[in-house]
Amino acid sequence: MAEFKVTRYRIKLSDDLRGVQQPFSAILLSDLHNASYGDGNSVLLQAIRNEKPEAVFVAGDMLVSTEKPQMDAALSLMDELTKQYPVYYVEGNHEYKVRQYAETYGGDGDRFFEAICSFGVHLLKNSCERADIQKMPFTIWGYELPWQCYRRFRRNELTAAQITEALGEPDEGRYNILLAHNPMYFEAYAAWGADLTLAGHLHGGVVRLPHFGGVISPQLQLFPKYDRGIFKRRGKQMVVSAGIGSHSIPIRINNPLELVVLDFT
Ligand SMILES: [Fe+2]
Known part of the structure; x- marks a missing residue:
């Protein structure tokens, strides 16, 4: 059975949003690609339960689109x-x-989404x-990226205006969390708010070299900028999971599978 590590990031909230309650944790799950750790994913479930999270955020690619x-x-x-x-979910490219492409996949996409909604997934x-x-006001958004943002070549640019067109304006006075599968557009996400x-x-860039980071993305982009970790820009932050499964290029070197824990303080 493959193994994963638990990676923690501290997310500091601004004083005016912080309530009187204790800090809390949440889970970020991404790119499971239908992997299972133990019977019924018992090992992964236990690792999540150990963190006593207040919420689970899913950033897509839980399945494999074979x-x-x-x-x-x-x-x-x-x-x-x-x-x-509470589980908040946005789709990935899979x-x-x-x-x-319902015809190609025989309606399995609809069945998948109907099933997870029947479980109570948001x-x-x-x-x-x-x-x-914990008395802190969050608004959790899910952005379905246009398909052109997943192309291997001739990828789309993405602007904050396009995101506003799809989502509207961010929720003023609340802490806006955006689930968006592809991290390449961090500038636009931050500019949107x-x-x-x-x-x-990006699966952590598949192979990681000291000083350089990830070498290649599943979209065959070399040395992707936002491959795994926490990034900051103009007071906004992004956490990128290296994924808890693999697909496309099924190797990882210096790039462990990971379960991400967000410690909000
Ligand atoms: Fe993906």
């Missing part, structure tokens, strides 16, 4: 997680494909939900 999509492990994980935690489709966590963007997709 001809017959692989999604049983992703479905059972969502089923289990929603029994204990969910996009099975949803968009599926965010260019939409948001407000949640007060996301206080914290949560992303994945």
